[in-house]
Amino acid sequence: xxxxxxxxxxxxxxxxxxxxxxKKGFRVIGAFSGDEALKTLASNRMIDVIILDVKMPGMDGIxxxxxxxxxFPLVEVIMLTGHATVESAIEGMKLGAFDxxxxxxxxxxxxxxIEEAKDKKYKHEEKIxxxxxxxLSYRFE
Amino acid sequence: xKRQLYANLRRKIVFITLAVAFIPLISLSVIIYYQFxxxxxxxIEEQIEYRARAQGNAIELFLKERTAILLAMADxxxxxxxxxxxxxxxxxQIMNHRVxxxxxxxxxxxxxxxxxxxxxxxxxxxxxxxxxxxxxVESKGVYASDVFTGxxxxxxxxxxxxRQESNRSWILRATIDSDVFExxxxxxQVGKTGDAFIINREGIYQTHLRFDGxxxxxxxxxxxxxGEGTTVLEKVNREGRKVLYAGRWLKKNNWLLVIxxxxxxxxxxxxKTKRMEIIIVVSGCLLIILTTIxxxxxxxxxLEMADRKMNELNAQLVHADKLAALGKMAAGVAHxxxxxxxxxxxxxxxMEDLLTxxxxxxxxxxxxxxxxxxxxxxxxxxxRKVTHGMLGFAxxxxxxxxxxxxxxxxxxxxxxxESYARTNNIAIEKELETDxxxxxxxxxxxxxxxxxxITNAIDEIGKDGLVYVSSSRINSDxxxxxxxxxxxxxxxxxxxxxxxxxxxxxxxxxxxxGLSITHNIVQNMGGTITLESxxxxxxxxxxxxxxxxxxxx
Numbered sequence: 001x002x003x004x005x006x007x008x009x010x011x012x013x014x015x016x017x018x019x020x021x022x023k024k025g026f027r028v029i030g031a032f033s034g035d036e037a038l039k040t041l042a043s044n045r046m047i048d049v050i051i052l053d054v055k056m057p058g059m060d061g062i063x064x065x066x067x068x069x070x071x072f073p074l075v076e077v078i079m080l081t082g083h084a085t086v087e088s089a090i091e092g093m094k095l096g097a098f099d100x101x102x103x104x105x106x107x108x109x110x111x112x113x114i115e116e117a118k119d120k121k122y123k124h125e126e127k128i129x130x131x132x133x134x135x136l137s138y139r140f141e
Numbered sequence: 142x143k144r145q146l147y148a149n150l151r152r153k154i155v156f157i158t159l160a161v162a163f164i165p166l167i168s169l170s171v172i173i174y175y176q177f178x179x180x181x182x183x184x185i186e187e188q189i190e191y192r193a194r195a196q197g198n199a200i201e202l203f204l205k206e207r208t209a210i211l212l213a214m215a216d217x218x219x220x221x222x223x224x225x226x227x228x229x230x231x232x233x234q235i236m237n238h239r240v241x242x243x244x245x246x247x248x249x250x251x252x253x254x255x256x257x258x259x260x261x262x263x264x265x266x267x268x269x270x271x272x273x274x275x276x277x278v279e280s281k282g283v284y285a286s287d288v289f290t291g292x293x294x295x296x297x298x299x300x301x302x303x304r305q306e307s308n309r310s311w312i313l314r315a316t317i318d319s320d321v322f323e324x325x326x327x328x329x330q331v332g333k334t335g336d337a338f339i340i341n342r343e344g345i346y347q348t349h350l351r352f353d354g355x356x357x358x359x360x361x362x363x364x365x366x367x368g369e370g371t372t373v374l375e376k377v378n379r380e381g382r383k384v385l386y387a388g389r390w391l392k393k394n395n396w397l398l399v400i401x402x403x404x405x406x407x408x409x410x411x412x413k414t415k416r417m418e419i420i421i422v423v424s425g426c427l428l429i430i431l432t433t434i435x436x437x438x439x440x441x442x443x444l445e446m447a448d449r450k451m452n453e454l455n456a457q458l459v460h461a462d463k464l465a466a467l468g469k470m471a472a473g474v475a476h477x478x479x480x481x482x483x484x485x486x487x488x489x490x491x492m493e494d495l496l497t498x499x500x501x502x503x504x505x506x507x508x509x510x511x512x513x514x515x516x517x518x519x520x521x522x523x524x525r526k527v528t529h530g531m532l533g534f535a536x537x538x539x540x541x542x543x544x545x546x547x548x549x550x551x552x553x554x555x556x557x558x559e560s561y562a563r564t565n566n567i568a569i570e571k572e573l574e575t576d577x578x579x580x581x582x583x584x585x586x587x588x589x590x591x592x593x594x595i596t597n598a599i600d601e602i603g604k605d606g607l608v609y610v611s612s613s614r615i616n617s618d619x620x621x622x623x624x625x626x627x628x629x630x631x632x633x634x635x636x637x638x639x640x641x642x643x644x645x646x647x648x649x650x651x652x653x654x655g656l657s658i659t660h661n662i663v664q665n666m667g668g669t670i671t672l673e674s675x676x677x678x679x680x681x682x683x684x685x686x687x688x689x690x691x692x693x694x
Contacts, residue, residue: 010480016487023494055476104483104525107490 002118003027003046007037007064008053008080017051024111034059038067047075049117051110053103054081054088062091069096074124076117080105151441158433163426170422178411185407186373189387193400194371196329196337197389200398203325204285204391206240207300207317212283215304215313223248223313224257233259236315244297244316249275251310260316262293269314278303278312285392288347288357296356298347323348326398334403339396340364347396362386364397375404467641475531482528486521489514530654531641544691545582547612547619548573554591555610558599565604569595572611577619581691586662593655594623594682601627601680618668618685626679635674 004026008014014030021028029044031037033056041047050068054061065077079092079100089100098117101110214232222228233246245260253270269275274286278301288298301314326348329337339347344360354360366374367388378384383404388397493514501507555569562569598608602625609624630638630645637643639660644653663670667687674680 010484012484013480013487016484016491020487020491020494023491102529103479104486104521 001025001027002114003048004114005029005031005037005040005047005050007031007034007050009033009056020107034064034067037064041068041072041075048121049114050075050077052077052079054079054092062095065092065095065097074121076121078113078117147441147445151437154437154441155433158437159430162429166422166425170418174415174418177414181411186385189385189400189402190371190373192329192331193387193389193398196400197371197391197398200325201391203242203322204300207242207315208283208285208302210236210240211300211302211313211315215302220248220306220309220311226257226259229257230259242318242321244318247314249312249314264292267292274299274301287341287345329398329400332402332406334406336401337399339391339398341396362399367397471531471641475528478524479528482521482524486518489517489521542581543584544579545584545587546579547577547621550584550587551591551610551612551621554588554595558595562599562608565599567599567602567606567608569608569610574613577612577614578688579691580619580686581689582666582686590659590662590684591621593659597655598623598625601625603627615685617688619688621684622681624679624681629676629678630672630674630680631676635672638672
């Protein structure tokens with residue numbers, strides 16, 4: 001089961017999206033600001049994919065992304081942007097976001113992206129695990 | 142209005158320039174001419190006056206000499222001696238030898254009888270007592286007569302002296318040679334029309350005239366008008382010509398030497414000067430007029446052009462400003478609308494999810510709910526297109542420069558749209574100049590520009606038609622034209638097609654952003670986009686992009 005965190009200052013959006021994704025079988029946690037998202041992340045290490053709105057009051061999406069990537073580098077982030085600007089998307093990707101989607105976004109697309117992101121994360125974790133196992137086996141020798 | 146202004150300006154400049162040039166030029170030439178004419182006239186008057194005085198002196202001297210020699214002879218010889226014809230002849234010879242100019246010589250006694258005579262006429266024995274000159278000589282002692290006919294019936298004049306010899310008096314008389322005398326007078330005449338003659342106090346001619354008027358006839362000149370010594374005056378003669386007269390009194394104010402000269406004859410030189418001056422001034426004026434008009438026209442038209450360019454520039458700036466402001470506003474609005482749209486979309490999606498559950502499927506209105514939700518989604522999608530278009534319009538990033546082959550982009554774009562065009566039975570024809578230079582530009586943005594233009598052309602036609610795409614090099618630009626044979630854009634819309642949200646497409650089909658985004662992109666690249674449209678014939682959009690040579694890597 002994939003664990004998702006949804007970060008957006010628009011409460012009804014978070015609320016409805018949570019319901020929809022839960023119905024599709026994801027475990028969803030909502031957060032209404034960058035700060036809240038970081039706190040929740042710190043206490044919940046199960047989260048695989050974060051859906052992050054770029055434009056938020058206070059700490060905005062890009063800043064939040066930077067924080068997440070520095071503290072929890074394995075978590076994949078999908079940026080959700082109202083801006084059709086290529087540069088904010090590019091900036092997000094440079095900072096390590098997995099992909100970006102434009103708001104309002106298509107559910108099918110979103111699901112596909114979540115799936116890809118989760119796969120990537122799992123593969124990544126797999127490699128890390130393999131590496132650890134290799135290290136362990138070296139030690140045994 | 143504006144035209145009127147320039148015409149006025151032109152007229153003013155021409156008028157002022159001409160006035161400033163003409164007033165001094167003409168007044169200077171007039172003043173110089175009059176000064177010159179005055180000097181010239183003075184010179185002529187001086188000349189004629191000088192001649193009259195000099196010639197008068199010569200005549201005076203001539204008469205004095207003749208009188209003096211006659212007096213000398215009378216003083217030297219006695220009556221008895223002179224009464225001898227031979228002796229008188231000898232004296233006559235001496236006189237003519239010494240001074241000349243005598244025709245004859247006669248001796249007259251106090252009773253007036255001609256006692257002795259030497260000369261060509263047969264005058265011996267005649268009595269002169271009744272002749273007017275006889276009395277004058279008797280009373281004055283020395284006398285030079287006016288011209289008269291006398292016994293010999295030809296006009297002549299005499300010089301006579303009286304001698305008192307003890308108890309008797311006698312007179313020695315000599316006739317002056319008229320030819321010699323008149324040639325002396327004539328020496329003063331000049332020119333083709335000038336004359337020199339002598340009149341007496343009564344205005345009777347004493348010498349022959351050069352033209353008309355007989356000797357001893359009355360002159361129409363009144364000698365009274367001539368003052369003492371030498372006088373110059375101007376009179377208009379019978380033919381209406383101005384004649385200059387110089388008069389000098391001779392012989393104790395009994396005779397008047399007159400030199401006449403046609404003023405106009407002398408003045409012809411002046412007239413020549415005048416004509417020359419007029420020609421120079423007139424041609425100068427003409428030259429000034431032409432130059433002034435020409436330069437003024439040039440100046441004003443330059444001014445007009447500069448003004449027009451300035452206005453165009455201003456209009457462009459205002460337009461650009463307007464677009465920029467609209468862009469910002471559009472971005473703000475779009476962003477604010479996007480969030481509620483996202484919520485609506487999610488809520489709708491959630492409702493659709495719920496509909497899949499068993500209990501709802503049983504509802505008799507199940508299909509209605511489902512249809513309505515799909516409609517809501519459809520319209521959210523439509524609104525989303527608008528907001529994304531608006532954000533795209535507001536996008537103002539610097540073009541990302543790369544090596545771009547315009548023809549390649551056109552080919553790509555046309556290929557991309559060909560099937561869409563074909564379904565509407567529209568053909569796309571290309572005429573691309575083969576060796577266009579590679580330029581530094583933004584591939585993606587240019588693709589959007591051409592995509593917009595060609596899509597618009599296809600939509601404009603609707604069904605059955607031809608879209609014609611061409612590229613060419615014009616000076617330092619690359620020009621790309623997209624022509625359709627659709628309905629054409631009405632004149633009143635042509636100025637507005639680049640404004641955001643302006644569309645002629647039926648409700649919901651167009652966002653009115655395509656052309657304004659296109660316009661923005663082209664403008665950011667330093668190019669221009671123009672349209673030409675004729676009702677019923679179609680529309681041509683032309684994009685001109687400056688050739689920016691890519692940097693060498």
